[in-house]
């Protein structure tokens with residue numbers, strides 16, 4: 001039985017693999033293990049906003065026992081303002097929509113605010129005993145309130161839930177698409193047939209969901225799935241973190257190379273946030 005630990009560690013490892021090469025153009029670099037410095041000049045194993053906000057989400061669930069939007073926002077602010085849930089006491093790699101939403105207290109709802117900033121932190125919801133689509137939408141809308149970002153989160157959590165119940169990845173994608181009416185996502189079940197050059201890895205939430213599912217469908221183990229995602233370039237940390245959230249459920253955190261896990265910073269913070 002997979003647990004939240006599998007999803008969170010695999011996401012954190014993906015995040016940390018991608019941080020040093022974030023925003024780099026595809027095929028101008030090649031990552032094959034945990035490295036450091038680069039884009040944000042952080043040591044190897046440093047995880048970023050993706051993992052921090054996932055942990056803040058976990059912490060609010062741990063404390064409230066469910067989805068408490070106000071408490072969740074409070075923990076997001078502890079990250080943003082005080083650097084909690086971070087490896088070095090400082091929030092970094094903060095997305096523009098997330099920043100604006102946390103500063104004003106209102107999630108953004110315009111069509112241009114459809115970055116992957118809510119998708120990258122949504123996986124803990126799959127581990128709740130009951131979570132409604134309304135809950136998932138509300139959690140996304142703390143920062144990302146547009147239909148597209150909310151639909152991406154619903155599909156992603158639904159896929160994660162199906163994987164937790166033992167579905168294969170193609171079955172889980174099929175499950176996750178049930179009830180989806182958004183044409184932007186209708187090609188997700190066939191994404192595995194696309195060529196690498198057809199896969200975009202920008203910060204647009206639609207690209208991130210497709211790229212992550214594609215990375216999982218191209219590979220048969222967690223290590224390769226994460227490296228495949230990172231090496232797509234551009235928003236490499238988030239693409240790999242989103243890949244890791246599902247990949248951890250598919251393969252288990254014991255399949256993370258021990259060298260990578262050993263390099264991962266502040267595992268004590270991660271452990272403290274796991275709610276079961």
Ligand SMILES: [Mg+2]
Nearest residue numbers: 048049050093
């Ligand atoms: Mg990041």
